[in-house]
Amino acid sequence: MKVSYSWIRDYVDANIDPKKLMSLLTMSGTNVTSYESTGGDYIFDFEITANRPDCLAVIGIAREAAALLGKPLKIPKELRRLAKPKSKSKKETSLSISVKDAKLCPRYTARVIRDVEVGPSPDWLRERIISAGLRPVNNIVDITNFVLLETGQPLHAFDLDRINGAISVRCARKGERIITIDNVPRTCEEGMLVIADESAPVAIAGVMGGLQAEVNDMTRTILLESAFFNPISIRRTARFLRVGSESSYRFERKIDVDMVPRASERASALIVEISGGNIGPLIDIGKVSSPAKTINFSVDRANSILGTSVDKKRAVKILKALGFSMEDKKGSVKVTTPGFRQDVKGDADLAEEVARIYGYENIPLTIPRIAGNTRIKDFINIFEEKIKTTLTRLNLNEIITYSLISKSSIRYANINDDETVVIENPLSIDQEIMRPSMLPGMLKAISHNFKRYAKSLSFFEVGKVYGEKNGIYTEEPVLSLGLAGVKREEWSSPGEDFSFFDIKGTLEKLLGTLGFSGEISFKKGAHAGLGANTNAIAEYKGKQVARIGEVDRDVSRGFDIEKRVFYGEVYIENLLKEAQLDRKYIPYSRYPSVMRDISIVADKGTASCDIVSIIKEVGRGLVKETLLVELYKGKQIPKDKRALLYRIEYRSDEKTLEDAEVEKVHSEIKSALTGKLSVSFR
Amino acid sequence: MLEKINEIAQLFTNDIGNARGMQTLEEIRVKYLGRKGLVAELMSKLPSLEKEKKPAAGRELNTLKARIQKELEARQRTLLSGASLTREEIDVTMPGIKPPEGRLHPITQTLNEINGIFVSLGFKIAEGPEIEKEFYNFEALNIPLEHPSRDAFDTFYIKKDTLLRSHTSTVQVRIMEKTKPPIQAIMPGRVYRPDAVDATHSFMFHQVEGLMVDRDIKFSDLKGILNIFTKQMFGEKTEARFRPSFFPFTEPSAEVDISCIMCRGKGCRVCSHTGWLEILGAGTVNPRVFEAVGYSPRKYKGLAFGMGVERIAMLKYGIDDIRLFFENDIRFLKQF
Structure with a gap:
């Protein structure tokens, strides 16, 4: 995600060198993979991990910067708290919206804004959009993108005049077709969530809008959508259609439900300011809010996980700066997670939050006690x-x-x-x-x-x-x-x-x-x-x-x-199982060996191993080695035979062998060979 | 007496026949002709002989002595003339005859080095199957189905719940399932990911993962152990830095970078001008992983780390294309 240094500074007084800020963010887990400097500004490219959808928003990154620098976070007023609807009587009557599947769409808000003047965005807005690597389209689309980037809440604006009758948020029927704003005709899979009018889908929910109701220069009335869609459903749809968008990327990672109406307020205010128009009341269906979790935080537990000695005051300050609400009750601290931090579930997560801002580099190096394996290698x-x-x-x-x-x-x-x-x-x-x-x-x-x-x-x-x-x-x-x-x-x-x-x-x-x-x-x-x-x-x-x-x-x-x-x-x-890698010393004979050659002419079918085993068997005890030193096939012997010359080493473990003894065994071997294998000698 | 002389003569024939060098020749000379030699011994017995036997025995003994002297000299001459054969002319610039030898694959050498360091720190080597149940690759490691955190672990499937492991963390789960803490093990092995093949991606590669579980394991222990590893593996001057990151199976998690071994941290092409190289992921074991294997997260803590062997070998040897490891070109293999 690309974010410029100056945009971050809209929310926090980061009066430090942009490269220093980049390194602080990287070393606390908001990793900057590269940066470019253009016209006095810096554009950082962040690699945001899957657990931190809150940092897919400029405000999220600014919150990190604020915690690191010990400065306050300045949030636009529409985003801080939801303004109560001014009066219940002012209900939108001109439009019917229904949500057919509350599981896939737990919260859906929409608002009609009439008499807008669509045109190019002012320079400051165009610059913000370009710095994030997006293309400016027109003021309405740019504002929805701006608020998406600012808050992480995807928004969509429809041209209401091109929507045919009542709107429903429902599952697509098999074979329903829609041409999306990238001009690609797509066939819906049964069950994928769409926004439809009375005749056809006008948007693939959370993934991409349709061409039919796209806002263009002629648009006068818009319908501003801000919703929470089921992450798994959006992920399946995006994978099935092989498209990904800024919106689907954020929905998949679970957005903060509490931001749904606030982002709508923020965008509405910007629309009125930039393109004029009259804001209608907010239609808000399925008023769920982000689950808040309360965790008992113990700084001792955090220190025992980390191997640190961070003091309680410091830890509490860090967690507060990151948006957690803290309630200190005599030693035990109750931490309540904000809607945008649903990744935090237990004390290990809180320890990580403290450690990130405290600085991994400030954690000491220690060596654990070894486990005492009895066998290191199998x-x-x-x-x-x-x-x-x-x-x-x-x-x-x-x-x-x-x-x-x-x-x-x-x-x-x-x-x-x-x-x-x-x-x-x-x-x-x-x-x-x-x-x-x-x-x-x-x-x-x-x-x-x-x-x-x-x-x-x-x-x-x-x-x-x-x-x-x-x-x-x-x-x-x-x-x-x-x-x-x-x-x-x-x-x-x-x-x-x-x-x-x-x-x-x-x-x-x-x-x-x-x-x-x-x-x-x-x-x-x-x-x-x-x-x-x-x-x-x-x-x-x-x-x-x-x-x-x-x-x-x-x-x-x-x-x-x-x-x-x-x-x-x-x-x-x-x-x-049978291998024997250990060696045992075998005493060798101190007496000299006697070498005798034996030249055998045998049938080609006579196996060498049979000859050798006879030699070994007959010469048991005295034959120490039998080496095949020559193999001959050729003119001097019959065609179906071969000649094998073996060198036999005779040796006794007890004495120096006499010629006569060797000769006796040698001739016994010869007669055994002729007897058993019908070979002759050369 | 004459018998004795004959015996010595026989013995000498044997000995001189076996003399292969100047040293044995000298030993033989001392044995027969020395002041306390065999001949001298017989000489000393001459005076005690009967009168009529003295002349004959004396004669025989002198003949033997002369023969021994003559043959020793003759033998010496042949041995020395043999030695002169080495005066043959050779071209000393011709290449030496090198004894042939084979080499271990650079991945094996790198693995041995990595394993060796951890083994010396008391880690046991453990292995597990490559064809795995989905549970061990994902759910047990706190990577839920259809969650974006799975994107980093694209996987080859064999059938619905069976896959090729995409990391060796699977072995961590298997060890914890069947062993009680304390645990200290490393898990090397092949892993598979359906990545399009290019200079830095391969659909098969090797990983080494490490795991320690005990009552009082801390994040700082991870820093201590990996500091030893990086310094031993890449050199004393190499710096390691720990950066917060995210892995579903560790909390807190860290990415470990080392100062670029090419430019010593100044910034170069290899480190994308950052001065740092990402080499491993690590963290303290996420309590949810303990829950999955039936350990009490209150009682035990753990640390885990994992690294790609090819990446480390590429950095260590300056190899710029991962495909070289599996092409097995002999000109490549012979270099390591």
């Missing part, structure tokens, strides 16, 4: 941290991708969308669903980088995947891994590409760090988006803990990726 936090630090050590870079994705991206990734969580109100197709898999996000990141000439990509993300089954929503923590392109780009290493065994090795290394050495089994699997023959499931104690594989070429091409991509998903919850 295991999952520590576990996820460990995963992240391990993977960065293993040369993977962390990415963060959106948890909202498009439906098409999961189709491209070949992922089933039966149980996905669908967003009702996405802003774009990129926000249609909660991701059921981390794969599309990973592929998008890889694609983005390849398009920008990256050569080597190694990524991971720790996040959640989401699902819905029978109305139950699930959020499961998952780690995704992605490797694509060359392993290293430097001169020292040849440009070898990532392979399945890189993603497998990364996973093995990670699981090792998490305390799962050696007991994970890998078997072929089938996972959405991954190629049929390069797809493995990792299991621990029969539970699936990860899936890895090469991304199906059709899928990666769907994301504009030409290169091979290796992907993995690790199911964090399945790992959690």
